[in-house]
Amino acid sequence: MALKSKHLLGLEGVTREEITEILDTAATFKEILQRPIPKVPTLRGKTVVNLFYEDSTRTRISFELAEKRLSADTVNFSASGSSVKKGESLRDTVRNIAAMKIDMVIVRHRSAGVPLFLTKCIDASVINAGDGMHEHPTQALLDMMTLREKYGTLDGLKVAIIGDISHSRVAGSNMRGLKTMGAEVLVCGPQTLMPRDIETFGVGVCHSVDEAIGWADALNVLRIQLERQDAGLFPSLREYHNEYGITRRRLEKAGRDLTVMHPGPINRGVELENDLADSEFSVILDQVTNGVAVRMAVLYLLSGAEEAVS
């Protein structure tokens, strides 16, 4: 089975069957990654561009590794040291790259809607690696894969997303994907970091992290950006940690088996207590491993869709 669309712009509109297909395929690729030679010829002859207009270490490396494991040819384009600095428009840059005959583009941009914009400029498959405050679908897929591995199903699972909801594309994709897969979602954070009308996503909203911990099976803890303090959205990192920081004490008080996820990079001592990332609660490194498998699955399924079309 292939995916309906030849692009992955977000999880909005992606069906339960499609997400299941991606996660099942990712599980297969994860096995391949354990082999002595973790490489398959699936995308041999395909060219993939990693177009990163925003700094990224782990997402870019994860995509690049997934591409290489599938034997694709890869090109990296990052905003620094490129024609972006020379004032070339996004449209021109992309059309130029596409003229070099590209099959897939992985794009990250600070502006929401850019992946969609690219689909209107070029013929290649476009995968969103994070657009502004909108979506980051592969992150949500790898989060769901990690949860499914641990709990067997996402149906009825209680997931609390904690932190800066309004600026988070990770939250944007997780809310959509988890709801589609039948999970219950609660968003928790200060009201100043809560987007307007968020409840229309069908999620619960709360401002007490203890309440969220008391309710949830799993916590997806978001990174807090220091610039939000500069913008006056919370008073200090100290207060943020006091009110929303996830600590061992808080988790143990719940007296249940709880899973802590984080999309990285972690601000240790702020949203997560210092050693919590390394504790028995954490599945953060599983997330990283699953990230490669999920991205392989997406690349494979989208390239298949493209073949079916041509």
Added chain:
Amino acid sequence: METYITTPVLLSGGALLDLQTNERHPVDLVVRNGRIDRIGRQERASFNGEVHDISGHLIVPGLIDMHVHLREPGREDEETIESGCAAAMAGGFTAVCCMPNTNPPCDRQEVVRFIKKRSEDQLVEVFPIAAITKQREGKEITEMADLLRAGAVAFSDDGSPVQNAAVMRHALEYASMYGALVIDHCEDEPLSASGHMNEGRMSTRLGLAGIPDISEEIMIARDISLAEYTGGRIHIAHLSTRKGVERIRRAKEAGIQVTCEVTPHHLALNEEMLSQYDTNLKMGPPLRTPSDQEALLAGLKDGTIDVFASDHAPHSAEEKEVEFSAAPNGILGLQTMLGIVLSKVVQPGVLSLADALTKMIITPRTILRLEVPQIREGEPANFTILNPEKTWTMNLGVNRSRSRNMPYFGWTLPGVLWGVCNKGRLWIA
């Protein structure tokens, strides 16, 4: 086709629309030496001059659009006074008021004179709106007396609204000495901050920073207080929110001098249409919700909203064909305003044809204290001839602007224009 009226012209078989009663009176109309020479029955055969059959069309005083951007001087690649006037004619207008956000800005009398001079030869009259503050920086008020003498008809900092209430107070006080109108684009800048669309369910879904409706409401409330306190005349540009309509309705009930306009865009379009991140739907104020649209229609119906204005805002393709957050605000509006008003306001029965046209003919001129053209024997010939029921389709071929940033291509609209007449010239569409 634009011609100077050298020989007498007979416009035969049309009807006058009475803007008071909405009644249509079949007439023949003769124009001689740029004036209306005769209204009544006139045999075509015995007429010595040019004859045009305009049967099926209505004659109304020339329309005015009190909020346009002509981009000259500064961005002649996007629009010129000439191309803007061409779009205005094609939209049925015989007059426009142009906003001061040019380069250099219209904040001194030389720029006012330049615009007057450059528009001298146009059929369309161009009335410059000068800046409230020097460089539109919101700090020091402009030389208003000098600007008025040069031909400015009102003051506005439009897209860079005066944030400092004391500066706005002084501007209203100073302008009120001359009875001059101050037009405000109501937006609290820190509240709007880096927003790109209306804040709410859709901005959250699209991941775009939002502009809350209270950003408009708060500034309207401030301006109303200042108008009441100073006795100045304030006009609220492009009203877009339910809350704003409410504020103005109450202010009018309290007898405070405040008027306002609405654009066709905020009536025809809403934020629900933004799911494709189309930059031709990006404007300031942003497209709002269907509930705000209902409130705007109600405000038109009960007279809270005085004027239709297009906020015609040409932008180059390079500037608009970019990611949503990088695109500038504004879309074209001159050629489609009449059609949108007819389809969204008149056809659904919100306003009669006469009442809708009044908001594009009489009220704007009354607010600006400009003379209202009369269709009477002996008066200058300043009128628009249209068929309000017949439809046409907007496409690139009929676009007369130098830019093409509008979402209306492919739209079929009512209101076919036969032509406009003004300043001794007749333009036939």
